[in-house]
Amino acid sequence: MELNEKIPNNVSLSSNRRLQRALEHWQPRYLDWWREMGPDGFQDHHQIYLRTAISADAKGWAHFDYVQLPEYRWGIFLAAPVEERTIGFGDFLGKPVWQDVPGEFRNSLRRLIVTQGDTEPASVEQQRELGKICPSLYDLRNLFQVNVEEGRHLWAMVYLLHSHFGRDGREEAEALLERRSGNEDTPRILGAFNEPITNWLDFFMFTFFTDRDGKYQLLALAESGFDPLARTTKFMLTEEAHHMFVGETGVMRVVERAAQLLKEMGGLSEDVRKHGAIDLPTVQKYLNFWFSVSLDLFGGEISSNAAAYFANGLKGRDYEEKRAEHTALDQFYPMDVCEEGKFTKQNVPMRNAMNEVLRDGYIEDCQRGVDRWNKKLAEYGIDYQLTLPSRRFHRAIGIYADMPFDPSGRLISKDEWDKKKSDWVPSRADGEYVQSLMAQPVYQAGKMANWLAAPARGINGQPVEFEYVRTDA
Ligand SMILES: [Fe+2]
Ligand SMILES: [Fe+2]
16 A cells, blocks of 8 residues: 555555656646636635545545545555456456456557546536535535545546556546536537536436446446456445435435425425425426436447447446356347337347446436435325336437437427427426525535435534534634
8 A cells, every 4th residue: 555655556656667657747737627627616725524545445445534625635546456357258258357458459448448537527527616506514525525536536547548558548648637528629528427517406416327327337347357447446336336325315305305395385286496495396307307318328229339348358247247147149138129200129139238238227226216215205295206217218329319208208299399398307497496596505514505404414423513614714
């Protein structure tokens, strides 16, 4: 462990001078990017109660303390190597994993790493204005925790690029700091990472749905036959869990606040907006939006790229070891394909359906969270259910792209879509309403904005009223 180095790490960076110098050269550029695109207004005069990764040991990898954001110790941590690890799927099943990039897969691996790496700074950029409209210090701290860890995930990918991809890797590492979320000329690579996140309902939905896409991508990459990638992503998953916790409990608290008000006022026919909270139909619209744009991140349903990644042992399936069979040959995925308004079942060779297989796992995982939200509504006696829309709804990528499906997955006319769209995804008025609730930030310890319930407990055993963010005198 090299914790006191310029770049904390568990990869013996000091024994590789060239790599160390290259990363120390990238570090100030990263910090410039962080100051320019990281949390706006919270760089120099605030101390945040944050956890910092100090090892990849399951029992004690995190250290909690007050930190000024630019002083955060972004480090490089890989999960411990597995002795004699072999490739768990595809054409190289059972062969020893690679410690170096196989020449023939160099471009594919670089593409996978850059695509993952690009999402990390993108989300920091998307969320940079949220501190100024935060609903509590507890939430403010969680936002910054997510942000610094996405920064560390960028470090994780940049480490791989620098250590295994030579000059192209260094160029890609620079480019990761140059693209900008939502920028017309130099956007981030993937759609959802260019969508604006202007309020905290967006943020909670994003951390629930979009960070969960991250979880599934990382699960698939943690299976990789390229061992450094597997070990890096494995440790990233540990941090990722908190991001989804922030999303799930965040939406839960929005839902709970609505339920409290509905119960007090006497039932579902009442309008919680009159009491300054977010009504459940609006929550459903945000859910529809962020679920559908996150589904797109998995890529096309039928994909020869996905087939090649799997065949070549570069990207597996989630929980590959729990599956009975690991080559996915002579197997088929029955898929509903829509051509000229008619559905047919097509048997897609399993390897070509790998994106859809991963998406299936993701959707099940999302459903578990939605069930918990609905359980909360039931506890309050509110007869309303949030639901995941059909995977066909509001898609921009794949076989359902740009076709008008209603949330139940029924193909409708373009006219009907135009008429109903504002019932299904947030309208401008919904956005303005949600934004208006957050006009005043809440910076007093223990106080919560009116539109969301208090969390059940604080962070790291601290009380909810703890001063999670302090202003420097
Ligand atoms: Fe991440
Ligand atoms: Fe994340």
